[in-house]
Amino acid sequence: MSQHSRNDQEQRRFEELHELRSRGIDPYPHVFEKTHSSLEILSHYSDESPETFSDVSVAGRIMAIRKMGKATFATIQDQQGRIQIYVKQDELPDFYTCINLLDIGDIVGIKGYVFRTRMGEISVHAREAALLTKSLRPIPIAKEETDADGNKIVYDAFSDKELRYRNRYVDLIVNPEIRHVFEKRSMIISAMRRYFDDHGWMEVETPILQPLYGGASARPFITHHNALDFDLYLRIAIELYLKRLIVGGFEGVYEISKNFRNEGMDRTHNPEFTMMEIYIAYKDYYWMMDMVEDLFQTIADKALGKRETTAGEHVISFEQPFRRAKMFDLFQEYAGMNLRGLNRAELLQAARSLNVEVASDATAMKILDEIFSQKVEHHLIQPTFVMDYPVEMSPLAKAHRTEEGLVERFELFINGNEIANCFTELNDPVDQRKRLEDQALDRAGGDEEAMVLDEDFLQAIEVGMPPTAGLGIGIDRLVMLLTGQESIRDVLFFPTMRPEA
RNA sequence: GAUCUCGUAGCUCAGUGGUAGAGCAUCUGACUUUUAAUCAGAGGGCCGUAGGUUCGAGACCUACCGGGAUCACCA
Numbered sequence: 001m002s003q004h005s006r007n008d009q010e011q012r013r014f015e016e017l018h019e020l021r022s023r024g025i026d027p028y029p030h031v032f033e034k035t036h037s038s039l040e041i042l043s044h045y046s047d048e049s050p051e052t053f054s055d056v057s058v059a060g061r062i063m064a065i066r067k068m069g070k071a072t073f074a075t076i077q078d079q080q081g082r083i084q085i086y087v088k089q090d091e092l093p094d095f096y097t098c099i100n101l102l103d104i105g106d107i108v109g110i111k112g113y114v115f116r117t118r119m120g121e122i123s124v125h126a127r128e129a130a131l132l133t134k135s136l137r138p139i140p141i142a143k144e145e146t147d148a149d150g151n152k153i154v155y156d157a158f159s160d161k162e163l164r165y166r167n168r169y170v171d172l173i174v175n176p177e178i179r180h181v182f183e184k185r186s187m188i189i190s191a192m193r194r195y196f197d198d199h200g201w202m203e204v205e206t207p208i209l210q211p212l213y214g215g216a217s218a219r220p221f222i223t224h225h226n227a228l229d230f231d232l233y234l235r236i237a238i239e240l241y242l243k244r245l246i247v248g249g250f251e252g253v254y255e256i257s258k259n260f261r262n263e264g265m266d267r268t269h270n271p272e273f274t275m276m277e278i279y280i281a282y283k284d285y286y287w288m289m290d291m292v293e294d295l296f297q298t299i300a301d302k303a304l305g306k307r308e309t310t311a312g313e314h315v316i317s318f319e320q321p322f323r324r325a326k327m328f329d330l331f332q333e334y335a336g337m338n339l340r341g342l343n344r345a346e347l348l349q350a351a352r353s354l355n356v357e358v359a360s361d362a363t364a365m366k367i368l369d370e371i372f373s374q375k376v377e378h379h380l381i382q383p384t385f386v387m388d389y390p391v392e393m394s395p396l397a398k399a400h401r402t403e404e405g406l407v408e409r410f411e412l413f414i415n416g417n418e419i420a421n422c423f424t425e426l427n428d429p430v431d432q433r434k435r436l437e438d439q440a441l442d443r444a445g446g447d448e449e450a451m452v453l454d455e456d457f458l459q460a461i462e463v464g465m466p467p468t469a470g471l472g473i474g475i476d477r478l479v480m481l482l483t484g485q486e487s488i489r490d491v492l493f494f495p496t497m498r499p500e501a
Numbered sequence: 502g503a504u505c506u507c508g509u510a511g512c513u514c515a516g517u518g519g520u521a522g523a524g525c526a527u528c529u530g531a532c533u534u535u536u537a538a539u540c541a542g543a544g545g546g547c548c549g550u551a552g553g554u555u556c557g558a559g560a561c562c563u564a565c566c567g568g569g570a571u572c573a574c575c576a
Contacts, residue, residue, distance in 0.1 A: 009511055009526080009528095012528075068534085068539090072535090086533095086535085141525070142513090159512090162508095218576080263575050263576090264502080266574095268576075269576065418576065477576075
């Protein structure tokens with residue numbers, strides 16, 4: 001703070017702080033005994049039995065203060081909401097001499113009784129009042145008014161995206177609706193965790209710092225271990241370690257944790273993001289589709305209280321069953337072409353005829369991917385399992401039991417976005433080694449995102465992994481979907497930002 | 502990484518090449534049921550940064566810094 005030049009408002013608050021201390025008032029006391037939240041009082045107070053709330057104690061941040069000479073009203077905000085407090089000079093003369101030293105943003109504690117004002121607002125009449133924390137920086141204050149039609153009008157909202165992300169603590173104070181997004185995020189994750197735990201699957205932790213990275217196609221962040229003098233990678237996926245645990249004899253393991261990918265940032269990408277991966281022994285991807293349907297209904301019930309959510313003009317339903325469609329059938333349906341079994345030249349031709357732009361050196365799989373994302377994805381609004389991908393796109397998925405050249409894989413699309421990814425996991429060690437060797441060749445050929453060959457992982461698979469189904473869910477995107485947010489930055493407390501100039 | 506766009510008071514924003522503005526917030530005074538409290542007054546600015554054009558730049562030009570959007574890469 002000494003380096004920071006204070007503006008006039010900050011300077012004045014510092015002076016108030018010293019004035020409070022010089023009057024023997026501790027502006028930062030250690031504890032306060034709080035008995036009620038704002039919401040408990042507002043939702044349970046009744047004019048018939050005011051004695052129920054004749055002795056309450058509330059605490060919160062001053063969001064508005066109206067001084068009227070010998071009496072003062074203030075609105076304080078706690079985690080649940082806001083409530084008005086009322087302080088009279090003749091009842092609290094000592095506190096009242098300091099009332100001019102209080103500002104919006106200060107945190108106070110009030111003991112007293114609940115009453116209803118002449119204007120009908122339930123309020124706390126103070127018998128005791130204490131400053132709990134003096135605020136030294138002014139917070140932006142939005143004013144709200146409800147017009148004759150009942151519409152809420154907000155004046156001077158704190159809306160600058162940059163400031164909101166960089167000073168999220170201020171954003172959370174003055175924009176309560178963003179707090180609801182994060183409360184819902186927490187409920188979604190805990191509902192998911194409870195669902196897995198209730199089924200007996202075990203939450204585990206595996207390395208984030210890894211000597212090799214794998215399990216996805218992406219460029220990693222690189223860091224360095226000083227004592228051992230070697231480079232480590234921040235993981236890009238959880239997959240390979242969880243499979244080692246299945247080899248080790250656990251039959252259901254999951255992990256919810258950050259992954260890191262050193263790539264571009266936009267509305268749906270942040271360099272660190274939260275992934276859930278779960279592996280269940282003796283199951284396949286058909287079983288996993290049933291499980292995912294059940295899981296999503298459970299989460300919707302608990303976090304939303306209903307089995308639908310709104311995304312733009314669409315109402316998305318989580319009622320079973322979700323649509324199940326094979327990838328190549330969807331090409332037929334939405335692009336009007338059968339792309340199954342076409343070679344690279346033929347796919348390039350198909351892309352041109354569909355007006356899908358692809359790089360001239362794109363691989364067959366890149367072309368297929370591009371046609372899918374441009375012609376099919378945006379049609380997949382209601383939850384849809386897209387099944388059976390080409391083997392070249394999925395080096396860790398098991399070959400399809402009946403379809404030549406395809407693997408047993410599904411991606412769950414909702415509102416045009418990929419939300420989950422699942423395989424019947426590849427446990428044939430010979431096939432797995434061949435696939436990773438092919439990736440290594442692509443890598444040598446200049447594909448920076450091709451997977452690195454992890455010999456220890458291959459040895460684990462050679463020890464023997466039982467038939468297993470694996471699932472990954474992008475938690476941030478799921479939260480975006482269920483909270484109606486359009487940017488990943490609005491579901492992350494502290495999204496990655498460039499350093500300030 | 503590319504393109505477009507934005508950056509003016511603590512916050513939200515006006516600003517026609519010619520003296521830097523408003524509302525809220527802040528300060529002083531009045532006010533014991535107010536609630537966008539009200540009433541009377543006051544202070545507050547490196548106009549993102551650095552160059553350039555011009556008699557004169559917050560505005561026009563260039564570069565840079567930061568944000569947002571779109572695209573590319575990816576989940």
